Amino acid sequence: MQKGAMFILENIDPDKIFTPEDFSDEHKMIAATVADFVENEIIPNVEELDHQKEGLMRSILEKAGELGLLSADIPEEYDGGEMGKIAAAIITENVSTGGSFAVSHGAHTGIGSLPIVLFGNEEQKKKYLPGLATGELVAAYALTEPMAGSDALGAKTKAVLTEDGKYYLLNGEKIFITNAGFADVYVTYAKIDGDKFTAFIIDKGTPGFSVGAEEKKLGIKGSSTCSLIFEDAQVPVENVLGEIGKGHVIAFNILNIGRYKLGAGGVGSSKKALEVAAKYALERQQFGLPIAKFGMIKNKLAQMAAKTYASESLVYRLVGEIEEVLEDKSDGKEIGAAIEDYAIECSIAKVHASETLDYVCDECVQIHGGYGYTQEFPAERFYRDSRINRIFEGTNEVNRLIIPATLLRRGMKGQLPLLQAAQALAGEVMSLRAKTPTGDEAPFEIEMDMIDRAKKLCLMVGGTAAQKYMQKIVKEQEIIEIMANMAIEIYAMESAVLRAQKALQNDPENAETKVELALAYVYDAFPKLDAWGKQALAYMFDGGDMLRTNLSIVKRLAKYTPINLIAIRQKVAAKVLEAGKYVV
Structure with a gap:
């Protein structure tokens, strides 16, 4: 197991990471159960779900509860399944192909239920978790406000204790709340006396609490999205969740979990969109041939597969690390602190998988041509x-701001040996040389x-920026973005390479596609670092000898020998088309 953020400073052996090839028989059974559930219960109802047929979303959630698909993160003592983080991620990945249902499911099982699982007291857990596990109760999570989105601590909703000490009166508004229209239990936040940011559990029917109209959205139309209005809402004091004034601890830790789960969902949706695109490419004929025969279509399918492979590899690497670090922890605060250690990786999983999904869905529409723009085909909904x-x-x-900020903060606190790494780099940078392929290397030695x-290039850019701007680096968002992208x-x-290496070690006969996908990803991504490094340094030095000196270092760090990327993509595309889906 590798500690959070240490991937930037050290290497790790392939056998130390978790990959989808490590799924147990139980994990595979869970994946199959969810896939069957989606196929039989959700896909036939997609249109009615998207038109928000009264009671349908809730009834399907209850059916999911009967199968245990709502309780993976809930302890057994509260009627939960307590399946572990890997199993929960597998459920999230496979349910993601269910369109809007996946959004309602994720809001309920993740950000809706987990605050009570991790931070609820015994009475709160006994009251809410059994119902949340079965779907008898549906959860929602309410953080965003009209003037406080990503800046969660800028919330304006206030809470004041009544004179008899029995209730808090909440006043304010939350917006864009998933499941709001039919939820029973809402986790929300307000500032007690205007400054103590605190979490609360709100029950449906609370006096002074109401739900606004459904939002009309671009996508995920089947999910309920409404505002919540608090007008002297009378919330019992026993519904304070966690400690008064420590709501940020709950909010930020729940966001970390939500981010890696969103990454898992992105992987599942990317696989589905690739499958739909591949099958259409085999069926659609132009100029007397299936368009799957055309080189540009093959290139698209291969890149869709390689990006999906990288997202899948990094998501399950991260979830495996989180599962391991939580093995001996049951206290909510300990669990939150352990997951917070991987905050950088959680943000990476969220960004990479969501942007992979957008890329894959965009190319899915493009492969469908004009039909991809019509509601007759699923590409439009994707x-x-x-x-x-x-x-x-x-x-x-x-999330891109979080990645470098967290790295630098931990370095300044001595939690990460960033200073030592930067000093070591300064001593070796002039002697660094790229390995030249000779044909005698071990697999992936060059990569x-x-x-x-x-x-080292990321460390160089980050170290230079930290030295130049010091505390003012937070205002240099263009540099921060480059550091995050790196x-x-x-x-x-x-993650992609380590997974392929592990496959070569453990199952060489079935490793070929993983090797090709890893190579296809690395040789597409690596040149970007050269461009980012040059952009950052040109901005920081703006000409002169210092710029030329630093650019010469970038040249050595970013040097590589190209491989026949087109041929590798052709092999990947052939396998995707043969299977009619994502294949590893």
């Missing part, structure tokens, strides 16, 4: 539904050298 994921759980821009140099691609490239 395209609309995918867009929200770059906004959910903190926008991708905010791991590339990734190692990418880490970290994201490093984690994605390394």
Whole structure:
């Protein structure tokens, strides 16, 4: 197991990471159960769900509860399944192909229920968790306000204790709340006496609490999205969740979990969109041939597969680490702290998988041509539904701010050996050279050298920026974005390669496609770091000898020998088309 954020500073052996090839028989059974549920209960009802047929979403949630698909994260003592984080991610991935249902399911099982699972007291857990586990109760999570989106702590909703000490009176509004129209239990936040940011559990029917009209949305039309209005809403004091003034602890930890789960959902949806695109390419004829025969279509399918493979690899690497670190923890605060250690990786999973999904859905529409723009084919719905994921759980821009900020903060506190790494880099940077392929290398020896140099390039850019701007670096968002993009691609490239290496070690006969996908991803992503490094340094030095010196270092760190990427993509596309779906 690798500690959070250490991927940027050290390497790890392939056998130390978790991959989808490590799924147990139970994990595979869970995936099959969810896939059957989606096929039999959700897909036949997609149109009616999207038109929000009265009671339908709730009834399907209850059926999911009967199968245990709502209780993976709930302890057994409260009638939950307590399946573990890997199983929960597998459920999220496979339910994601169910369109809007996946949004309602995710809001209920993740951000809706988990605050009570992790931070509720015994009475609250006994009261709510059994019902949430079965679907008898439906949960919603209410953080966003009209003037406080990504800036959650800027919330204006206030809470004041009544004179008899029995209730808090809440006043304010929350917006864009998933499941709001039919939920029974709402986790929300307000500032007690205007400054103590605190979490509350709100019951349906609370006096002074009401739900607004349904929002008319671009996509995910089947999910309920409404505002919540608090007008002297009378909330019992026993409904305070966690500690007064410590609501941020709950909010930020729940967001971390929501981010990696959103990553798992993005993987599942990407696989589905690729499957639909591949099958259509085999059926659609132009110029007397299936369009699957055309090179540009093959290239699209291969890149869709390679990006999906990288997202899948990094998501399950992360979930495996979280599962391991939580093995001996049951206290909510301990669990929250352990997951917070992986906040950077959670943001990476969210950004990478959501942007992969948008790319895959966009190309799915393009492969369908004009038909992709019509509601007759599912590509149109995929395209609309995918867009929200770059906004959910903190926008991708905010998550890009989190990645470097967290790295630098931990470095300054001595929690990460960033200073030591930067000092070591300064001593070796002039002697660094890229390995030249000779044909005698071990598998992925060249690519791991590339990734190692990418880490050094990220460290160089980050160290230079920290030294130049110091505390003012928070205002240099363009540089922060570059640093984040570098970290994201490093984690994605390394995860893809480590997975392929592990497959070569454990199951060489079935590793070929993983090797091809890893190579296809690395040689597409690596050149981007060269461009980002040059952009950042040109901005920071703006000409002169210092710029030329630093650019010469970038040249050495970003040097690589191209491979026949087109041929590799052709092999990947052939396998996708033969299977008619994503294949590893």
